[in-house]
Amino acid sequence: MIFLASMLGHPFMQRAFIAGAAVAVLCGLVGFFVVLRSLVFTGDALSHVAFTGSLGALAFGLSARLGVYVATAVVALLLAALGPRARANDVIIGSVFAWTLGLGVLFLSIFTATRATQNSTGGVSVLFGSIFGLNAHDTLVVVFVAFGVCAVVAFIARPLLFLSFDDAVARSRGVPVRILGYVSIVIVGITAAEATQAVGALLLLGLLAAPAATAGHLTTRPFRAMGLSALIAVLAVWAGLTFSYVASWMPPSTAILFVAAATYAIVFASSRFARRRLGVF
């Protein structure tokens, strides 16, 4: 208790816990659909777009946050437009995002050469996050965006689930398949932009994939799995932050990822084991 009080006594830790929880709930909810609809590679691509977007904005002296939201939303729409039923195949995704990475490198070199005051720490914090460095305003924006996107997800969850489980029937019942496809990819994009600020562009994929996949092993009911996924993500973020606070050599984003991945590995292994004992597998 005393430890918790002293840890949460620091304003930067409070902000990290609040912003981290907001990002985690969003990633948990959106991640469920990402894993269910096999959009993980798209999420991967969009997370790298987040990197290019924020560095592009930095290179031209704009706000990194603006750059990251605009870039991910635009590329998400582009990826949706390139594929049938708003789902591009992995070669198209791969090609677009290989080039996006190259652009990111260009922006990084421009930023390092012209604007960075010292040793390109801006680039590193985009890549790996800087959750301890958020100020009060950043935290507020993160929480509001998370709240807004969660509301949209809650609104479209039911038709999107229907669509994900039975495409043909959903279509015949008049579910707007194409629009939902677009909306869901843009949501993944905005989530990527949001999570970049907490765990960084390179690590957010784990926060999308691991808690959702863990939840998928624990229950087969979709709404319960969504809630569980969000809960696991929040706990992973908080545990990771605490770990990184205790062990100062541990970067917070890495700690968060390790907790989420370890949880997934344990649940994956034990569900395999249980299934084998039941003789199902």
Next chain:
Amino acid sequence: MLTDEPRLSWDLLADVRHLFDFPFMVNAMRAGTIVAVLAGLIGWFMVTRRQSFAGHTLAIIGFPGAAGATLLGVGVHYGYFTFCVAGAIVIALVPRAAESSFGEESAVIGTVQTVALGSGFLFVTLYHGNLNGLNALLFGSYLGIAASQVVVLLVVAALAVGFIAIIGRPLLFASLDPGVARSSGVPVTLLSVAFLVVLGLAAAEASQITGALLVFALLVLPAATAQLVTTRPAASIALSIGFALAVTWLGLGIAYYTPFPIGFWVTTLAFVGYVFASSGRLVARAVRR
């Protein structure tokens, strides 16, 4: 300072000759050529097998490998090879998408990838090394390639290409129609594991030149372009290798004369090629109609 920078003249031949004035550029060209051939070949199979995501992840796994090797004080290429091969085995152990529901395979790959990146970041932090080192690991550098490194690259590439030459035919069969291949006695699962390991090796190789984040471009773009141009496997593989070579050579040449990084040029050239090929195909289709 500015006078030392290479300038383009109007004499293209002289410019090209000037590229080879320095030993580091000669080594870069040699290493780039080896990497391009390997990436063009392996990438073609990767695209055919729809394993771009696994390829991207294996490419990235080189980064913690290199960072860990630096931390331990051993040669960087040991780190690249150990991590990439280990990652390939982990991914291969998970059932492929068709065999399990709920996108399990991609969730595992994504988790493996971020754990790898997270560990890489941890190693770099522990090393207290400068952040420029981090950038070189992620985005590559064609400057400090030693002659001994080129030899290591050549040996590994020769092994990988030889191996692909042996398993190429059954691998192609297993990639195009796993069901039929399995029923006619092709060891599909074994081939899949073997291919992922070779993919890991190729990624490890290329990482040393292009950096962990950009290997993927060399793996996916030339192959995707070649498959748009022709569907015949042999021609398509040859084209893929050709594109990879062209893109690498041009990228190195342009990067030498401009202040912008090689990764940007290689990916941009390759992407432009891809866009040309796909728009050309769209036009051809429209004309035929």
